[in-house]
Amino acid sequence: MENKWGCWALLKWGVRGACKSSASRNSAKTIPRTSLVYDAATETRYLNASNRELCPPNEAQLSSDNPDPPPTGNKSPCQLLQFTFQELKSATGNFRPDSILGEGGFGYVFKGWIEENGTAPAKPGSGITVAVKSLKPDGLQGHREWMAEVDFLGQLHHPNLVKLVGYCIEDDQRLLVYEFMTRGSLENHLFRRTIPLPWCNRIKIALGAAKGLAFLHGSPEPVIYRDFKASNILLDSEYNAKLSDFGLAKAGPQGDKTHVSTRVVGTYGYAAPEYVMTGHLTSKSDVYSFGVVLLEILTGRRSMDKKRPSGEQNLVAWARPYLADKRKLYQLVDPRLELNYSLKGVQKVSQLAYNCLSRDPKSRPTMDEVVKVLIPLQDLNDLVILSYHSRLSQQARRKKKSEGTQQHRNASSKSIRDSPLNTGKQRCR
Numbered sequence: 001m002e003n004k005w006g007c008w009a010l011l012k013w014g015v016r017g018a019c020k021s022s023a024s025r026n027s028a029k030t031i032p033r034t035s036l037v038y039d040a041a042t043e044t045r046y047l048n049a050s051n052r053e054l055c056p057p058n059e060a061q062l063s064s065d066n067p068d069p070p071p072t073g074n075k076s077p078c079q080l081l082q083f084t085f086q087e088l089k090s091a092t093g094n095f096r097p098d099s100i101l102g103e104g105g106f107g108y109v110f111k112g113w114i115e116e117n118g119t120a121p122a123k124p125g126s127g128i129t130v131a132v133k134s135l136k137p138d139g140l141q142g143h144r145e146w147m148a149e150v151d152f153l154g155q156l157h158h159p160n161l162v163k164l165v166g167y168c169i170e171d172d173q174r175l176l177v178y179e180f181m182t183r184g185s186l187e188n189h190l191f192r193r194t195i196p197l198p199w200c201n202r203i204k205i206a207l208g209a210a211k212g213l214a215f216l217h218g219s220p221e222p223v224i225y226r227d228f229k230a231s232n233i234l235l236d237s238e239y240n241a242k243l244s245d246f247g248l249a250k251a252g253p254q255g256d257k258t259h260v261s262t263r264v265v266g267t268y269g270y271a272a273p274e275y276v277m278t279g280h281l282t283s284k285s286d287v288y289s290f291g292v293v294l295l296e297i298l299t300g301r302r303s304m305d306k307k308r309p310s311g312e313q314n315l316v317a318w319a320r321p322y323l324a325d326k327r328k329l330y331q332l333v334d335p336r337l338e339l340n341y342s343l344k345g346v347q348k349v350s351q352l353a354y355n356c357l358s359r360d361p362k363s364r365p366t367m368d369e370v371v372k373v374l375i376p377l378q379d380l381n382d383l384v385i386l387s388y389h390s391r392l393s394q395q396a397r398r399k400k401k402s403e404g405t406q407q408h409r410n411a412s413s414k415s416i417r418d419s420p421l422n423t424g425k426q427r428c429r
Helices: 008-025 040-047 085-091 141-153 186-191 199-218 273-278 283-299 315-323 343-356 367-379 384-418
Strands: 080-082 100-103 107-114 128-135 164-170 173-179 233-235 241-243
Touching: 085 107, 085 128, 085 164, 085 173, 141 164, 141 173, 186 233, 186 283, 199 233, 199 241, 199 283, 199 343, 199 367, 273 283, 283 315, 283 343, 283 367, 315 343, 343 367
Parallel strands: 080 164
Antiparallel strands: 100 107, 107 128, 128 173, 164 173, 233 241
16 A cells, blocks of 8 residues: 655645534533632632533534644654545454544544554554544544644654554544554553552653653643643553643743633643633643642542542542641552652652642743652652661661670570589688
C-alpha cells in the first residue's frame, strides 16, 4: 500500500465546516459565570461537587469559541499517515470487542496492527501495534475533539506526549491512530491493579507527566492541556509517562493577556476551582490538576470517591490538613506500599502537592519548577523499610551486647566466689 501523508492544514477546511455546522445546530447552554472571591468557602462548595463532567456529555466540547490554530513555536514538518476506513477496520479485526482498550466521551479505542512502512493492516502480533480511537457516530462533541487532536498532536512532538501516527477522515468516519502504550493508563495502575505501583515508578511517572506539561507551557505559543488526570497519563513498557487526549487543549494567553476566557470543561476533582468559577484559564489551571494527580500518586486514592465516608470523598479536601502538618504527612501514604517508600520523597512530594494546590493561582509553582523538585527524588534510597530494619538490627546488637556484658559480669563474679583465695576473710598486708 502506498504511503499517504496529510497534515492539519489539509484537514482544517474540510472538517471545520462540518464541525461548525454541527455546533451551530447544537449550541450548548452556557454556564453562568459569577465574579467570585476565591476563598476557603467557595473552594469548599467546589470540592463538595459531584464527580461528573463539568458540562453535559454532548455539550462539553461544542463551544462557541473558534477552534484554536495549532501552535507554531514547536512546529515540525507534518508527518501524519492518512488511513482509509477499511485499512483501520482490517487492522483492528473489524473493530472486534475483545480488542477494545478503553472508552471515553469521544468513543472507543481499539488495539490494532499496521505495517511498519505504511498504512496497510498487518497480522496481529506483527508490524507495529497501534491504538485506534474511533468517534462515536452520535458523539457530536467528538468533531471538535478530533480536530484539536490533529491540530495539536500533529505539530507537537516530545518524549512525554503520546505520538499521533495518523488519522482517517472518510464520509462521516473520524478516527485517530496513536502509538500503542503497553502498560495502559496511570489510573489503572493506581486504582484497578491488585499489585501496588512501586514508589520509584510513581516518582518516574510524576516526573514524566510534569515534563510533558512543562513542554506545553514553555512554548513561545503556550498550550494549556486542560484535561490533566490519571486516565490521560499513559505508560510504555518502561513506565515512561506520556500525555494523551488533547481534545480539550487550548492555546494559552499571549502578549499582555493574563488568561484565556473559555467555556468550562473538564472533570470535577481535577479542574482548578478558580477556572470552574470564572472560566479564566491559565497554565496554573494545569498546575492545580497536576497537584491533584500527585495526591493520587501519593495516597492511592481517587480524586473523587463516593464510596468513602463523607469527609473523605474529595481527595483535596481530605488531604489538605495532612499536607499542612509535617507530623501527619505519613498518614497520607498509600497503605498498600507498606514501608516501601522514601521518607524524604514523601516529604518533598507532599510539600509540592500543597504548593500546586494553593488557593492562590499565582502562588502555585510553574511546571518547570515542579520538574526541578521531582528530578532529585528519583535517586533517593532512604526507604522507610530499610530504616526500620536498620533500627531493628541496631536494637538487636545493643541487646546482644548488653546480654554479653551481663554474662561476662556474672562469669567474673562466679570465678571470684569460687577462687581458693577467697576464704571469706580479709587478708592483712
